[in-house]
Amino acid sequence: MDKNRIQVDIxxxxxxxxxSLIGRIGEDIANELYKYRGDRETLAYHINLVLTEAMVNAIRHANADDPDKTVRILIYISDEELVIQVHDSGQGFDINAIQSPDFDALEDRGRGIFLIRSLMDSVCYRREAAGNVLEMTKQLH
Amino acid sequence: MNLYIEKKKDVTILYVREERLDAHNSGELKTEMGRLFEGGEKNILVEMKDVRFIDSSGLGALVSGFKNAISHQGNLKLASLQPQVKSMFELTRLHRVFEIFGSSAEALDTF
Incomplete structure (x- = not known):
């Protein structure tokens, strides 16, 4: 692990x-990225938001609101990039089947994955041995 | 969820006194707006000054309230959005749907 690399496992x-707990941790991490030259307040909001959206997706959809299941969040930070993984233990879903929202349709739902895709540089969802992982990456320079 | 309701003439002001409007608490806001329209209120102003963070569920609850207003021939308007919250309305194009005002006082004149 290089000297400027941080790993958070929750x-x-x-x-x-x-x-709110996880979102706050995401904001605190953004505020620690002292080499980041962009607007740190905006970055903090965006990390809070993508963590929130990915967790809700895991809680409500992948883990079907089962309160006995757990969600695992892994955050890796280096000088170059921020990687967030949200692991669920549910049935999973096909992220490529999720379309961008119809902005004129006024639906109550369906904006979560759109927001994640809009704010991160790459997003993928894949099956692993013990469940699924939603991985989101943002370049920091 | 901490909601405070105030009636000014024929407008009901719904103060969202939460730092976050997210998937954990937005269902309560949706229910409350539904209850007000069902109870005969026509004009609702949602005062968002305290809300520092909104997610897609929070946006969805407000969309639901907006549709509820239309179906009851009423109005639902928003006031005092913090800059980061307002940027989420812009990203999802919802700023074209809602009437958004800088302050409650400004909004009240438009009902």
Whole structure:
């Protein structure tokens, strides 16, 4: 592990009450990226938001609101990039089948993955041995 | 969720006194707006001054309230959005849907 690399590994119960805790951790991490030259306040909001959206996706859809399941969040930070993984243990879904929202349709739902895709540089969802992982990467320079 | 309701003439002001409007608490806001329109309120102003963070569920709850207003021949308008919150409306093009005002006082004159 190079000297400027940080790794954060968190497990929380599959419940929306933990969204603010994880979002706050994401904001704190953004504020520690002292080499980041962009608008740090905006970066902090965006990290908070993508963590929130990815967790809600895991809690509600992948883990089907089962409060006994857990969501694992892994965050890797280097000088070059920020990688966020959200692991679920559910059935999974096909991220490529999710279309951008119809902006004129006024639906209550369907903006979460769009927001993640808009704010991160790359997004993928894949099956692993114990479940699925949503991985989101943002270049920091 | 901490909501405070104030009636000014024929407008009901709904103060969202939460730092976050997200998937954990936005269902309550949606329910409350539904209850107000069902109860005969026509004009609702959602005051967002305290809300520092909104996610897609929070946006969805407000969209639901907006549709509820239309179906009851009413109005739902927004006031006092913090800059980062407003940018989420812009990213999802919802700033073209809602009437958004800088302050409650400014919004109240438009009902």
């Amino acid at each position: 497990k929380v119960p599959n419940q929306t009450r933990y969204l």
